[in-house]
Amino acid sequence: MTDAKQTISDRIQEQMDALTRAERQLALSILENYPASGLGPLAALAKGAHVSVPTVARMVQKLGYKGYSDFQADLREELGAIAKGPIAKHETWAGAAPSEHILNRFTDAVIDNIRNTLAHIDPAEFDAASALVADPSRHLYIVGGRITHTLAEYLFLHLQVIRPHVTHVQSTSNTWPHYLVNAKPGDVFVIFDVRRYENNTLKLAELANARGAKIVLFTDQWRSPVHRMADISLTSQIIVPSAWDSATTTMLLVESMISAVQTLDWEKTKDRMEELEDIFDQTRLFRKFT
Known part of the structure; x- marks a missing residue:
């Protein structure tokens, strides 16, 4: 993901005031069934939101993506993260675990969570x-x-x-x-x-x-x-x-x-x-x- 601490939903919420009327209509359509709503073809997303294809392309760029494929890649990663069960999540973490003690690593993660939440x-x-x-x-x-x-x-x-x-x-x-x-x-x-x-x-x-x-x-x-x-x-x-x-x-x-x-x-x-x-x-x- 382009920002590991921020979901696409967060990006949309942050940009909402800067979006045009059509882009805001598209944003609300995406959030209505998020994150699955953006996994289909670009034309299908535009049709479902009753906006033009260029509107989708412009809003994706406003969210910080080069194109629709990059936007979808992040959505798929989010969907995979949501679906992970405890065993899969532990294996993902263990493969990249640093050598520091778990007390420090866990605390650092919690502090980051608090900062990003607030x-x-x-x-x-x-x-x-x-x-x-x-x-x-x-x-x-x-x-x-x-x-x-x-x-x-x-x-x-x-x-x-x-x-x-x-x-x-x-x-x-x-x-x-x-x-x-x-x-x-x-x-x-x-x-x-x-x-x-x-x-x-x-x-x-x-x-x-x-x-x-x-x-x-x-x-x-x-x-x-x-x-x-x-x-x-x-x-x-x-x-x-x-x-x-x-x-x-x-x-x-x-x-x-x-x-x-x-x-x-x-x-x-x-x-x-x-x-x-x-x-x-x-x-x-x-x-x-x-």
């Missing part, structure tokens, strides 16, 4: 997502996947302290109807979905979207298919020298959101925390040292 995230979008999550008039549903359910539960446990009307949606799809039946227009679903994107999560998002719910998505740099219906997508860089992707940067965004949400209405949050501490004292859940 360089591309829109603070206004993050603030808007935090405001949606903080709004007590909206019922909040939080759901994760096979791995990301741990992040979902972490967010749920904190927000349950900060505000009322928070539900942790279990990952098994046979329980979803019981949650969705209560979802109203304007309610918020916080969804975690990173590569190998889960079909069950996509279906839940589709059902929530159909009921008029708002969706805040935590995903990776390639973006889950859920992003097509998400109101706000918060993307994280996740590649590290491991058979598994890293959740560190996503956790950073989660903990930053927890901090932002508690600050938006600190007086009410403080009252809830004090009430909760009183209940803890009554139940003797935690040890007291004074």
Whole structure:
């Protein structure tokens, strides 16, 4: 890829304001079914977006490519990266592993992920997502996947302290109807979905979207298919020298959101925390040292 730290989707988002009306129409068409949308012939992409062939050629050059074939090569590489399972990812890493200790190499990768994530995230979008999550008039549903359910539960446990009307949606799809039946227009679903994107999560998002719910998505740099219906997508860089992707940067965004949400209405949050501490004292859940 021409920039190992940046996806074509990132490039398109960065260039969006500089695109012509036709080029913007093409960009939105590509993002609609990204990255598969750009894998066909140039003429087919132009026809699908209802633009001319020269429009495709011009926009590809604006994204930093010499031609459509170079653009497609990067798309294929991204698609291959998305599809990799843990064994394939580990073998790719091991062949080029430097001699330094894993603690240093892993930490360096995580720091790079954090820097690149923060360089591309829109603070206004993050603030808007935090405001949606903080709004007590909206019922909040939080759901994760096979791995990301741990992040979902972490967010749920904190927000349950900060505000009322928070539900942790279990990952098994046979329980979803019981949650969705209560979802109203304007309610918020916080969804975690990173590569190998889960079909069950996509279906839940589709059902929530159909009921008029708002969706805040935590995903990776390639973006889950859920992003097509998400109101706000918060993307994280996740590649590290491991058979598994890293959740560190996503956790950073989660903990930053927890901090932002508690600050938006600190007086009410403080009252809830004090009430909760009183209940803890009554139940003797935690040890007291004074």
